[in-house]
Amino acid sequence: MKKKRITSAAAHLAINGGPPVRKKTPPQKMLVDDAEARAVAAVLKSGRLTSLSNDTTDRFEKAFADYCGTKHCVAVNSGTAALHVALAAAGAGPGDEVVAPPYTFIATVSAIIQQNAVPVFADIDRETLNIDPALIEKKITRRTKAIVPVHLFGLPADMDRITAIAKRRGITVIEDACQAHGALYKGRRTGSMGDMACFSFQESKNMAAGEGGAIVTNSGALADKCRIIRHIGMAAKYEYVALGYNYRMPAMSAAVALAQLRKLDSFNERRARMADYYRKNLAGLPVKIYDPPAGVVSANHLFPVTLPTCGIDHTFEIYKALAAENVPVWWVYPRPLNTVEFIKNKRAYSKGCPFDCPHAAPSKVAGGGCPVADELSARTLVLATAPCYSEAVARDTVKAIRKVLPEYL
Numbered sequence: 001m002k003k004k005r006i007t008s009a010a011a012h013l014a015i016n017g018g019p020p021v022r023k024k025t026p027p028q029k030m031l032v033d034d035a036e037a038r039a040v041a042a043v044l045k046s047g048r049l050t051s052l053s054n055d056t057t058d059r060f061e062k063a064f065a066d067y068c069g070t071k072h073c074v075a076v077n078s079g080t081a082a083l084h085v086a087l088a089a090a091g092a093g094p095g096d097e098v099v100a101p102p103y104t105f106i107a108t109v110s111a112i113i114q115q116n117a118v119p120v121f122a123d124i125d126r127e128t129l130n131i132d133p134a135l136i137e138k139k140i141t142r143r144t145k146a147i148v149p150v151h152l153f154g155l156p157a158d159m160d161r162i163t164a165i166a167k168r169r170g171i172t173v174i175e176d177a178c179q180a181h182g183a184l185y186k187g188r189r190t191g192s193m194g195d196m197a198c199f200s201f202q203e204s205k206n207m208a209a210g211e212g213g214a215i216v217t218n219s220g221a222l223a224d225k226c227r228i229i230r231h232i233g234m235a236a237k238y239e240y241v242a243l244g245y246n247y248r249m250p251a252m253s254a255a256v257a258l259a260q261l262r263k264l265d266s267f268n269e270r271r272a273r274m275a276d277y278y279r280k281n282l283a284g285l286p287v288k289i290y291d292p293p294a295g296v297v298s299a300n301h302l303f304p305v306t307l308p309t310c311g312i313d314h315t316f317e318i319y320k321a322l323a324a325e326n327v328p329v330w331w332v333y334p335r336p337l338n339t340v341e342f343i344k345n346k347r348a349y350s351k352g353c354p355f356d357c358p359h360a361a362p363s364k365v366a367g368g369g370c371p372v373a374d375e376l377s378a379r380t381l382v383l384a385t386a387p388c389y390s391e392a393v394a395r396d397t398v399k400a401i402r403k404v405l406p407e408y409l
């Protein structure tokens with residue numbers, strides 16, 4: 001596509017001094033009410049604030065496992081911690097490889113590196129923005145310990161194909177469901193399809209606790225391992241059986257998470273309404289929007305929109321012009337993780353670990369071409385769907401897109 005020269009007619013754009021669509025960008029925040037306040041106050045008044053002395057975290061675990069349709073849940077203090085614990089429980093370590101998509105939040109991959117394993121990137125499918133199962137096959141070696149599909153922006157990855165590939169080879173599947181609480185894949189909730197699945201309850205997520213995370217699984221053995229790793233490697237008081245971390249979820253966070261879990265379905269309905277509004281009202285514009293494949297219900301964590309721009313600078317101009325209109329539009333992942341400097345240059349732990357660790361395959365470079373992720377990350381913005389926003393925000397976002405795009409394309 002040829003880049004358009006902005007004319008004087010564009011003086012109506014806020015970036016050029018014209019009146020913005022909204023006076024101020026509405027902040028994204030959690031939707032909380034008395035339910036969360038009462039639950040937190042009860043924990044606080046009890047004087048027992050740790051999960052070791054207060055049963056709120058246990059109660060949240062039971063409720064969240066029931067919601068996901070899994071037997072076990074191990075609550076932790078972030079989604080990153082959940083991924084780290086799950087990878088450790090899967091036995092991923094020095095010399096092992098873990099296949100992951102390059103188009104995701106950094107935590108998906110930093111947890112792999114934290115565990116001293118090498119991330120191996122399989123490119124994404126241009127119709128879903130999720131990891132492409134056909135490309136996973138090509139990345140598997142005898143060193144592959146796990147596959148971490150991400151349900152990006154709330155849309156479940158192609159789990160039937162991914163679990164079939166993994167099963168044939170005895171590889172562990174860890175769903176990164178940090179953006180997909182309550183999404184459905186062929187009638188099953190995200191979290192219930194992999195050997196383990198990881199969730200985040202960070203403030204922006206579909207249900208939140210401020211910070212928080214969880215691993216869900218149907219395996220009692222994996223759940224036991226996760227519990228030990230999250231609790232500094234202790235199987236019982238002062239019985240140290242493994243290398244572990246203090247990743248326990250505090251009781252006050254669990255109290256918030258329990259209250260939010262009860263509202264998750266209604267939050268997701270609000271997100272779906274925002275997504276439907278975008279889908280209907282962006283029709284006819286030269287942007288690509290992503291419809292869930294048959295049998296898949298997205299949790300609509302964000303609403304991705306791919307622009308027909310010519311390169312990252314062109315996207316940046318449009319992004320800045322939209323931001324100036326004061327609507328909640330973000331460019332969350334402008335480049336794929338295989339191109340992030342410290343990963344590309346294999347600088348994580350000192351002395352080359354894990355990439356050049358003596359246990360790792362010498363030819364393995366973490367980077368490597370992911371042309372679809374390269375192309376789409378440079379052109380894909382996301383629109384807000386958070387339940388704190390009213391339909392007026394969705395309306396203004398579409399208005400801003402309709403105002404800005406013709407001046408740049």
Ligand SMILES: Cc1ncc(COP(=O)(O)O)c(C=O)c1O
Nearest residue numbers: 078079080105107108178200202
């Ligand atoms: C896909 C994905 N994975 C992992 C994480 C990490 O979660 P947390 O921020 O709770 O550590 C996030 C959170 O932003 C995420 O979006």
